[in-house]
Amino acid sequence: MIIFKNLFFIGLFGMAGIFARYFMGLGVTKFLPSAFPYGTFFINLIGSFVIGIIFVASMEHTYLSTAIRLGIMVGFLGGFTTFSSYSLESMLLFEKGKTFYALSYFMLSPMLGIICAFCGIALARKLF
Numbered sequence: 201m202i203i204f205k206n207l208f209f210i211g212l213f214g215m216a217g218i219f220a221r222y223f224m225g226l227g228v229t230k231f232l233p234s235a236f237p238y239g240t241f242f243i244n245l246i247g248s249f250v251i252g253i254i255f256v257a258s259m260e261h262t263y264l265s266t267a268i269r270l271g272i273m274v275g276f277l278g279g280f281t282t283f284s285s286y287s288l289e290s291m292l293l294f295e296k297g298k299t300f301y302a303l304s305y306f307m308l309s310p311m312l313g314i315i316c317a318f319c320g321i322a323l324a325r326k327l328f
Contacts, residue, residue, distance in 0.1 A: 202267075209271030210278075217279025240281075247277050247284030255288060 225239035232238045251273060258269035277284045286309055293302035 205267050206270050209267045210275035213271035213275030214279040215275075217276035220276070221280045244281050244283035247281035248287035251277050251284035251288045252291075 221243055224243055228239040228242055254264065254269060254272050254277075258264040258266075258273075264272070273285075286305075290302055290306045293299075293305060
């Protein structure tokens with residue numbers, strides 16, 4: 201029964217996250233029109249900030265139930281941005297003294313992500 205409760209909160213909060221991302225992106229773009237992707241940039245920074253707060257509130261303290269923690273961290277922030285998880289995982293690796301893994305993850309994730317995006321765009325442009 202607990203798994204269904206967790207899945208319910210992940211789905212519910214996830215839906216809120218995707219709509220929050222969409223509308224915030226529109227709003228930021230309207231107020232800061234630029235070639236720089238300010239909407240995504242601010243969304244990622246906010247998501248990183250929020251996941252830090254939720255992590256401490258739920259894992260280091262017991263302010264939030266497991267279902268709410270999963271709803272916010274996996275659902276909402278997963279829908280809002282995955283960058284927040286990347287930021288938290290990088291920070292935790294550094295905190296644990298796993299410097300090699302932390303630096304590798306920190307540097308390779310964005311570099312390879314951009315390369316993969318480039319390859320996906322190139323492939324899609326050839327196919328379509």
